[in-house]
Amino acid sequence: MPELPEVETLRRGLAHSLPGAEVRAVRVRETRLRRPVRTRRLRSRLVGRSILAVRRRSKYLLVDVEGDTHVVVHLGMSGTLELTPATSPLQTHVHVVLELDSGLELRYRDPRRFGLVDVLSTAELMADPSFTTLGPEPLSDTWRTTDLVDAARGRRVPVKAFLMDARVVVGVGNIYANEALYRAGVHPRRSAGRIAESRWERVHGAVREVLLEAIENRGTTLRDFHDSAGNDGGNAAALRVYGREGEACGTCARPIRRLVLGGRSTFYCPRCQR
Ligand SMILES: [Zn+2]
The missing domain is CATH 1.10.8.50 (Helicase, Ruva Protein; domain 3)
Structure with a gap:
C-alpha cells in the first residue's frame, strides 16, 4: 500500500512536468472506485484549465488547477498516476485519463480500485472531513x-x-x-x-x-x-x-x-x- 514517501515520490515526479499544462479532455473508463468518479464534474471543472501546482496533504495528492479547483487523488491500496505520451498503449486498469495540451496524458491506474479521483473547490476542500480531521505533517518544520x-x-x-x-x-x-x-x-x-x-x-x-x-x-x-x-x-x-x-x-x-x-x-x- 502506498504510504507517505511513495505519494511524495509521485508528487515530486509530477511537480516537475505537470504545472503549465492545460487539460484538453477527461476520459473516465471506470467510475467504480472508493467513491464513484463524477465524470461530468471532472469535465466541467477541468477542461480548458491549466494546472498550477502539485501538492500533497497526508497521503492525498492535490493537483491545483486554475479557478480555485483541486483534483484530489488517493492511491488506495494499489493506485498509481503515470504521466505518459498520449501515443503509448493504454494499460489495463487505467480508470481516469486527463489529456493534456503537452501531448502527455495523466493516467490513474488502480487494479484493486480502493483509490479515489475527485475534483473539489478550495472551499469544499477546506470543509471536507477527510482533510479537517488530519493532524500535522511529519516533514513540516512546525511539527515538534x-x-x-x-x-x-x-x-x-x-x-x-x-x-x-x-x-x-x-x-x-x-x-x-x-x-x-x-x-x-x-x-x-x-x-x-x-x-x-x-x-x-x-x-x-x-x-x-x-x-x-x-x-x-x-x-x-x-x-x-x-x-x-x-x-x-x-x-x-x-x-x-x-x-x-x-x-x-x-x-x-x-x-x-x-x-x-x-x-x-x-x-x-x-x-x-x-
Ligand atoms: Zn537489537
Whole structure:
C-alpha cells in the first residue's frame, strides 16, 4: 500500500512536468472506485484549465488547477498516476485519463480500485472531513516533539498504534512506524502515555529520518508501487526490521521478532527496543 514517501515520490515526479499544462479532455473508463468518479464534474471543472501546482496533504495528492479547483487523488491500496505520451498503449486498469495540451496524458491506474479521483473547490476542500480531521505533517518544520508529548498524555494505546493515528501525525503507515520505533529504541507495545520526553525526541527524529530516507530512495516497492515514470522504488533494502522476522538485528544480532498489534504485522528487536 502506498504510504507517505511513495505519494511524495509521485508528487515530486509530477511537480516537475505537470504545472503549465492545460487539460484538453477527461476520459473516465471506470467510475467504480472508493467513491464513484463524477465524470461530468471532472469535465466541467477541468477542461480548458491549466494546472498550477502539485501538492500533497497526508497521503492525498492535490493537483491545483486554475479557478480555485483541486483534483484530489488517493492511491488506495494499489493506485498509481503515470504521466505518459498520449501515443503509448493504454494499460489495463487505467480508470481516469486527463489529456493534456503537452501531448502527455495523466493516467490513474488502480487494479484493486480502493483509490479515489475527485475534483473539489478550495472551499469544499477546506470543509471536507477527510482533510479537517488530519493532524500535522511529519516533514513540516512546525511539527515538534512537544506535539507528540502533548497528544500522548494519559494515552494507554500502544505507541505504534498511536503513531499510525492520522489525528496525531499523518502519513506514518505500518512500515515506517515499525522502522521509526526500531531506530528510536522504543518497544512498539509500550503505552504512549508512559514514554519520557527524551524518548519522544528520539521517536520524533526517527519518524522524520525514515520518511526522508524512503523519499530519497524514491519509495518502497513491496508489490505495486511505481513512481510517475513507472519505475520501482528503491527503499526496500533500507528497511531494518519490517519483513525481517528471524533475521539478525543489525545492532545486537538477536533475531528480529514479529507480533500482531491492532491487526498489523509488527517487527521489533526484543533487546534494542524497550
Ligand atoms: Zn537489537
